Amino acid sequence: MLDTLCVPLIQAPMAGGPSNAALAVAVSQAGGLGMLAAGYKTVEAMAAEIDDVRAGTLNFGVNLFVPEADPSDPEALDAYATALAPMAAELGIEAPEPGPFNDDQYPAKVDYLVANPVPLVSFTFGLPTADDVARLRSVGTEIVLNATDPEEISAADALHPDAIVVQGAEAGGHRATHGQAKEPSESSTHELVSLAREYTDRHVIAAGGVTSPEIAQNLLGAGASAVQVGTLFLTADEAGTKDAHKDALVNGQYRDTVVTRAFSGRAARALSNRFTERMAANQVVGYPQVHYMTAPLRAASADNPEGLNLWAGSGFGACQARPAAEIVAEFRSL
Ligand SMILES: Cc1cc2nc3c(=O)[nH]c(=O)nc-3n(C[C@H](O)[C@H](O)[C@H](O)COP(=O)(O)O)c2cc1C
The missing domain is CATH 3.20.20.70 (Aldolase class I)
Known part of the structure; x- marks a missing residue:
């Protein structure tokens, strides 16, 4: 084909x-x-x-x-959950816990x-x-x-x-x-x-x-x-694509992308936002546990692009x- x-x-x-x-x-x-x-x-x-x-x-x-076989370190995942806790508190939700490996x-x-x-x-x-x-x-x-x-x-x-x-x-x-x-x-x-x-x-x-x-x-x-x-x-x-994500790609407010494990525990390129900046120092290997750990935070962020995983390639400026x-x-x- x-x-x-x-x-x-x-x-x-x-x-x-x-x-x-x-x-x-x-x-x-x-x-x-x-x-x-x-x-x-x-x-x-x-x-x-x-x-x-x-x-x-x-x-x-x-x-x-x-x-693949789970390469993550349970202690590192717990530490990441602790690092996410202040963000969860700001959003008014319970402190996150590592999700399941599947x-x-x-x-x-x-x-x-x-x-x-x-x-x-x-x-x-x-x-x-x-x-x-x-x-x-x-x-x-x-x-x-x-x-x-x-x-x-x-x-x-x-x-x-x-x-x-x-x-x-x-x-x-x-x-x-x-x-x-x-x-x-x-x-x-x-x-x-x-x-x-x-x-x-x-x-x-x-x-x-x-x-x-x-x-x-x-x-x-x-x-x-x-x-x-x-x-x-x-x-x-x-x-x-979520409306907030589509909008972030075309509204001219985002300038840079970054490769981060912050949202899922696996390296991914996304628009650089408040979430990626706050978690930049806390990168942890742990896919999909981190994906499930950040899911409630992303859901609670709703339409606020600063709390979402805004996946984007470095050429996102061409999006229309x-x-x-x-x-x-x-x-x-x-
Ligand atoms: C939002 C998003 C989700 C993606 N999900 C997958 C996926 O499920 N499977 C996959 O093989 N690649 C996935 N990719 C990577 C793409 O296959 C592809 O390598 C990438 O988009 C190419 O770069 P570009 O975004 O600059 O066009 C995803 C990319 C984006 C932007």
Whole structure:
């Protein structure tokens, strides 16, 4: 399916609400490839969203978070809960506690996708087993793996995927780094695409900072087969991004992004706000426990962007409120 795209543009899966069925359908109908994000969802919710997309398009993919063994330190998690307590008090809610460690129902999601095949499955945060790849391939599903440095590109290549997304440091949201305890690579998207050929013969998809057709053209020229675009779609009309998040991306009040573990315990790029600044000195490895720990604070912050995880790539200045099809159309010349 990657070979038959009208526009070599993949809408990034964006867990947590932004990449809903409406966005995926709009992007695929416009000639790109729409992606659903299964992260944080139950198997049933993932299945329902797949059904919704199928009503609008047959060209789409589903993205899974690959779980890992829990590397966190319980004492460090308790210390982080203590550091969050004053913020909770200000919001008038109970002091937070570390949330549970879980596998995001990953095995059950793979089983569902084997029994109910979709055209493409991509994986982030790590690599699937060769057995999971073989099971999905056997039902006709294309496999896409994420990587953020040469070592990860080589490891992904060994699984013989259809394509490897190389995610550069500009990228918004969680870094795709294999293993949450690892420090995220600082290589740019262009650097990674340029060196990828030394490590793989697979299709390379460039992700991170793709905010214009010129940037995309440059990456295709450096060897990418397609681009994966996230941040630019956060403000698409169809995207399920919170209104406060959409507004923060376009209102001109935010100038910088920062890579932080403050919200989830895993490195992610977000707009720099009061939450990231207050927690800058308290970074702790602990995904998804920190995600669950900060959830009540984020919920209590409601419409106040200073208390939200405003995921954003470094190119967020290009965001505009407009239909997704208009964004895809901009890339049609590629
Ligand atoms: C809000 C948000 C959520 C994301 N969630 C996921 C996800 O669930 N799975 C995934 O593989 N990548 C996820 N990403 C990363 C994207 O796949 C992609 O690497 C990134 O958006 C590309 O950089 P850009 O944001 O500069 O376009 C997310 C990115 C954002 C901005």
